[in-house]
Amino acid sequence: xxxxxxxxxxxxxLLQAIYLKYSYDFRDYSGASQKxxxxxxxxxxxxxxxxxxxxxxxRDPDMFMQLLQYLTIPxxxxxxxxxxxxxxxxxxxxxxxxxxxxxxxxAGCSSGEELYSMAIVLREEGLLExxxxxxxxxxxxxxxxxxxxxxxxxxxxxxxxxxxxxxxKNSLSEYFTAAYDGALFDRQLCENVSFADHxxxxxxVFAETHFISCRNVLIYFNHELQNRALGLFHESLCHRGxxxxxxxxxxxxxxxxxxxxxxxxxxxxYRKKK
Amino acid sequence: MLGKDRDxxxxxxxxxxxxxxxxxxxxxxxxxxxxxxxxxVIEKKVRTANQETIAADCIExxxxxxxxxxxxxxxxILSPLPRQLRMxxxxxxxxxxxxxxxLEKVFQEHMAPPVRMARDKEPIDPGTVYFAGPGYHLSIERxxxxxxxxxxPANYSRPAIDFLMTSAADAYGAALLGILLTGSxxxxxxxxxxxxxAGGITVVEDPATAEFATMPQAARELREPDxxxxxxxxxxxxxxxxxxxxx
Numbered sequence: 312x313x314x315x316x317x318x319x320x321x322x323x324x325l326l327q328a329i330y331l332k333y334s335y336d337f338r339d340y341s342g343a344s345q346k347x348x349x350x351x352x353x354x355x356x357x358x359x360x361x362x363x364x365x366x367x368x369x370r371d372p373d374m375f376m377q378l379l380q381y382l383t384i385p386x387x388x389x390x391x392x393x394x395x396x397x398x399x400x401x402x403x404x405x406x407x408x409x410x411x412x413x414x415x416x417x418a419g420c421s422s423g424e425e426l427y428s429m430a431i432v433l434r435e436e437g438l439l440e441x442x443x444x445x446x447x448x449x450x451x452x453x454x455x456x457x458x459x460x461x462x463x464x465x466x467x468x469x470x471x472x473x474x475x476x477x478x479x480k481n482s483l484s485e486y487f488t489a490a491y492d493g494a495l496f497d498r499q500l501c502e503n504v505s506f507a508d509h510x511x512x513x514x515x516v517f518a519e520t521h522f523i524s525c526r527n528v529l530i531y532f533n534h535e536l537q538n539r540a541l542g543l544f545h546e547s548l549c550h551r552g553x554x555x556x557x558x559x560x561x562x563x564x565x566x567x568x569x570x571x572x573x574x575x576x577x578x579x580x581y582r583k584k585k
Numbered sequence: 586m587l588g589k590d591r592d593x594x595x596x597x598x599x600x601x602x603x604x605x606x607x608x609x610x611x612x613x614x615x616x617x618x619x620x621x622x623x624x625x626v627i628e629k630k631v632r633t634a635n636q637e638t639i640a641a642d643c644i645e646x647x648x649x650x651x652x653x654x655x656x657x658x659x660x661x662i663l664s665p666l667p668r669q670l671r672m673x674x675x676x677x678x679x680x681x682x683x684x685x686x687x688l689e690k691v692f693q694e695h696m697a698p699p700v701r702m703a704r705d706k707e708p709i710d711p712g713t714v715y716f717a718g719p720g721y722h723l724s725i726e727r728x729x730x731x732x733x734x735x736x737x738p739a740n741y742s743r744p745a746i747d748f749l750m751t752s753a754a755d756a757y758g759a760a761l762l763g764i765l766l767t768g769s770x771x772x773x774x775x776x777x778x779x780x781x782x783a784g785g786i787t788v789v790e791d792p793a794t795a796e797f798a799t800m801p802q803a804a805r806e807l808r809e810p811d812x813x814x815x816x817x818x819x820x821x822x823x824x825x826x827x828x829x830x831x832x
Contacts, residue, residue: 341724341726341732341734342726342727342732342755343724343725343726343732343734343748343751343752343755343756344722344724344732344734344736344748346752346755347736347748347751348736384734384735384736386735386736386737527735529705530705530721530732530733530734530735531734533726534706537706557735558720559704559705559718559720559721559733560705560733561704561705563704564704564705564706564707564708564730565706
């Protein structure tokens with residue numbers, strides 16, 4: 312008898328089943344974190360084994376939608392890593408300003424905190440009106456939240472601090488209306504935002520863009536899937552377009568290390584090479 | 586002290602299969618099956634001495650977890666290491682999330698082998714001491730590279746020792762040595778139990794002498810470790826494993 316554990320047999324089967332049934336491809340995600348999240352989902356969804364979870368997911372789309380909430384990572388905040396947004400203002404915005412119109416892609420926008428942060432930066436830099444923003448994610452529940460633009464009011468104190476450190480020119484409270492325990496963000500920030508279900512694992516390029524911000528998404532992918540996603544970004548970006556990654560993500564272990572040059576290496580802002 | 590260790594050994598040896606040299610098997614992410622005769626030989630060795638008998642060529646990586654009191658403890662056990670290491674040492678030391686980590690600089694000043702912050706998708710170099718950076722969980726994938734993730738903190742900690750150790754146990758199986766040092770929360774207990782369950786060797790700093798006993802004590806209560814050692818004993822164990830001539 313093989314010494315491989317049951318769960319290590321069941322996990323790839325579950326991912327294969329999800330792919331065949333729902334066309335969501337988690338097969339090339341980083342294994343360790345994915346295994347933790349599936350084990351967590353087992354407990355939360357009261358399944359005794361991954362096989363039981365698989366049987367339920369196959370027969371019940373609602374069950375899959377519940378599992379999807381565990382398979383994707385919702386960790387996000389407004390102006391997360393404020394130095395990133397400050398660096399965008401200092402190093403990227405002046406060059407974006409030279410274009411008469413802009414297309415910006417927030418890939419893996421999750422529940423929208425990153426999107427609204429970016430829209431505020433663009434508004435304050437006078438670029439929002441000439442921008443089309445594509446906000447994409449694989450999780451329809453997250454996309455719905457992003458569309459609504461309502462975030463917990465009790466987070467606004469932290470977000471305000473982030474916003475100021477990120478070079479904010481006003482007060483964050485000018486951009487939202489407080490109601491009950493929520494902060495509803497100014498709808499005008501989203502006037503030119505196109506929300507879309509898009510998978511970096513299975514979909515292709517849909518537009519030529521000037522700037523792509525994709526933060527803390529690639530860390531969940533294995534080498535192959537990282538390369539696929541970076542390939543999409545490289546293809547989508549215009550000549551000398553910009554790419555922003557998460558604070559601990561880098562191009563150096565990917566196939567695309569040589570295809571981009573750093574603009575601000577510490578803040579993981581890159582530019583497509585000539 | 587020696588007598589205490591010896592007791593632990595004998596108890597551990599009776600219940601535990603010691604790892605075999607399994608570079609090939611571990612590289613494919615699978616554990617080798619320990620044959621009965623090998624187990625007997627190793628058990629016999631274990632019964633005759635203390636931790637000196639952990640066979641160096643059975644271990645391919647060391648993971649260490651610690652929180653409060655951890656900087657001093659780590660400096661004590663790691664600073665005598667030579668420049669050339671035989672196997673990687675991967676460390677989670679709890680830190681405030683938003684602070685830029687100075688760990689690399691601080692520890693490099695006090696030790697000879699290269700000290701690095703572990704980076705996402707970086708292949709693990711055997712000769713390096715790695716630290717998990719603040720704000721992200723650190724895992725080891727089965728094909729022996731690092732991955733980062735920003736799931737919610739576990740045990741109020743990100744990076745969590747549990748996550749590093751559990752993933753390392755999956756990646757290295759029996760060829761892993763897990764060490765839990767001083768600390769003031771219970772992170773690491775479950776991770777160290779995973780190391781044990783995968784056939785690896787587990788060491789806990791003696792709670793009686795640890796600066797903060799909560800972390801090693803929690804690990805003891807969840808799963809009796811193979812060895813309970815003082816910092817000096819841990820230091821000599823690591824030194825011996827890292828300098829053993831595999832020749």
